[in-house]
Amino acid sequence: MSWFHKLVPSKIRTEASSKSAVPEGLWSKCPSCNAILYRSEVERNLEVCPKCNHHMRIGARKRLHFFLDPGNRMEIGETLSPVDPLKFKDSKKYKDRLSQAQKATGEKDALIVVAGLIEGRPVVAAAFNFEFMAGSMGSVVGERFVRAVNHCLAHRAPLVSFSASGGARMQESLLSLFQMAKTSAALARLAKECIPFISVMTDPTMGGVSASLAMLGDINIAEPGALIGFAGPRVIEQTVREKLPEGFQRSEFLLQHGALDMIVDRRDMRSKISALLGLLMSDRAASSAPAPRFALVEEPQPETVGAVSFDPVMANVLQNGD
Amino acid sequence: MHLNFLDFEQPIAELQAKIEELRRVGFDNEINISEEIARLEEKSRKLTESVFSNLNAWQISQLSRHPQRLYTLDYVELMLEEFHELHGDRGFADDPAIVGGLAKLDGVPVMVIGHQKGRDTKEKIHRNFGMPRPEGYRKALRLMRLAERFGLPLLCFIDTPGAYPGIGAEERGQSEAIARNLLEMATLRTPIVCTVIGEGGSGGALAIGVGDRLLMLQYGTYSVISPEGCASILWKSADKAMLAAEAMGITSERLYALELIDEIVPEPLGGAHRDRQEAAANLKAALIRNLEELRRQPIESLLENRHQRLMGYGIFEETSTS
Secondary structure (H helix, E strand, C coil): CCHHHHHCCHHHHHHHHCCCCCCCCCEEECCCCCCEEEHHHHHHCCCECCCCCCECCCCHHHHHHHHCCCCCCEEECCCEEECCCCCCECCCEHHHHHHHHHHHHCCCCCEEEEEEEECCEEEEEEEECCCCHHHCECHHHHHHHHHHHHHHHHHCCCEEEEEEECCECHHHHHHHHHHHHHHHHHHHHHHHCCCCEEEEEEEEEEHHHHCCHHHHCCEEEECCCCEEECCCHHHHHHHHCCCCCCCCCEHHHHHHCCCCCEECCHHHHHHHHHHHHHHHCCHHHHHHCCCCCCCCCCCCCCCCCCCCCCCCHHHHHHHHHC | CCCCCCHHHHHHHHHHHHHHHHHHHHHHHCCCCHHHHHHHHHHHHHHHHHHHCCCCHHHHHHHHCCCCCCCHHHHHHHHCEEEEECCCCCCCCCCCCEEEEEEEECCEEEEEEEECCCCCHHHHHHCHHHCCCHHHHHHHHHHHHHHHHCCCCEEEEEEECCCCCCHHHHHCCHHHHHHHHHHHHHHCCCCEEEEEEEEEEHHHHHCCCCCCEEEEECCCEEECCCHHHHHHHHHCCHHHHHHHHHHHCCEHHHHHHCCCCCEEECCCCCCHHHCHHHHHHHHHHHHHHHHHHHHCCCHHHHHHHHHHHHHCCCCEEECCCC
């Protein structure tokens, strides 16, 4: 170390050495192809890698924001919050896990339901937040889903759900398991009333969510490359003690085996579902249905997404917000 | 070590062995030791009573999987008349892990569906340890619809570690098969009484477990995931199954307190397998009583009650302000 450096106070030295010009979060790496991507470009691309088309996981709010028409949105079931009926404790208390997840996501639980419009047509959209305890289904998720269905029944609006879940929430034990029966029973009513339910399975859709509401779509859609199944691949490998086939439990595998109607790119999802709903709810169905009467309340936009149009302009806003 | 006794029953087993020995000695020597035997038997009964009055969740879990526990076909034989087994899903195969058929309960024609485990190694493998594949659930669904069409009440017996986690099962849509049953059972136009007779393992159990009444044998268990599975995920070690069993509240007593089951069917002292006749008689009486109540209800109100009951599952908090 030179005599000059010894003279300079340490504070100044530190400042001089930290000369990173790149702000945090400007770049990100695709988990699939490892390409270094410009963050704003990824967001403009709806979190799909522009290089390899890998569909990255996306938060529920962001997903619904992309999916619905701007404005005219009303959240359903936001007054519900989870409790700890079993006083469940493993290495951590369920209560603590909940508050940790709530703090990290800013949400009360793993499912968000919003009534809004898709290309002018009333729709109720539900989306799982995988970040919230792996999108697991407990009492609140089940109840919010049922309220989504009830809203659809009351207004003859179609239901679209985006699943991203590890399954039932262990910390609510049998109460969670019974949410499978509860959500399925609600969907039975929807089917009886001939109101369409479109189920979109995203990465990952497993266990109790896959074996209830997610597989019960009038039309089952998946995003490309999503892991979808009942038992987890690790459990299966341990049970059958053989190597799993290539692409096992991925969307393309499910399509090939007849579990899905189609695989749809996230960037085409909105127009595809809008078109499908247009056909399912054609004139005859529409004329017999009363007009939507629910009050549409302007929904406060999440901070990161302030744009009001669904086009590449979004990217600028996203960039500013982030 | 006595194979027919569980770890915690060893003191009882030792006493029983002593009684057996005395009997043999008494028989050989023509000495009258009946008084001593009677004294020991009384002691054994008291000991059993005290051991069984204070079982923890893990011990009950072991009892529910006891190698001598009564399985569906045992109850069918002991409780029902004129059983005619029906086979196959009409699409792919007959799954021996689920049995079903026509029978009479106290003179009333019924449809019976239940998980079936095997007694010896060969039969265990044949029955796949009571773990159904999709074709098992689809056979069950076929029989449910048959019951609906011919106005037969449906009796379901639950006893499975879970739906089979295998490659073929996933390929043929395990999730969809389970989900479909949940939806269909919610609106099946005939009374349904479900009973957990042994292990109620997750979605694989629920898939034949939606109905108007849910009964549970005293030493049955019902949970969202096996204690071992829960332990390996939340405690990162399957050895903590004991803690997981306690935390998840899988016993009839705790589930009754949570109002998730309707009735606990008492088992003979020491468990159902210690007195098969009494166990079957208890269950038969409970089934007859519940079915009589259900059959008195007009079908529309039966279905509405079932729906409301399913919608009632879940414990959460709701704030009045949004």
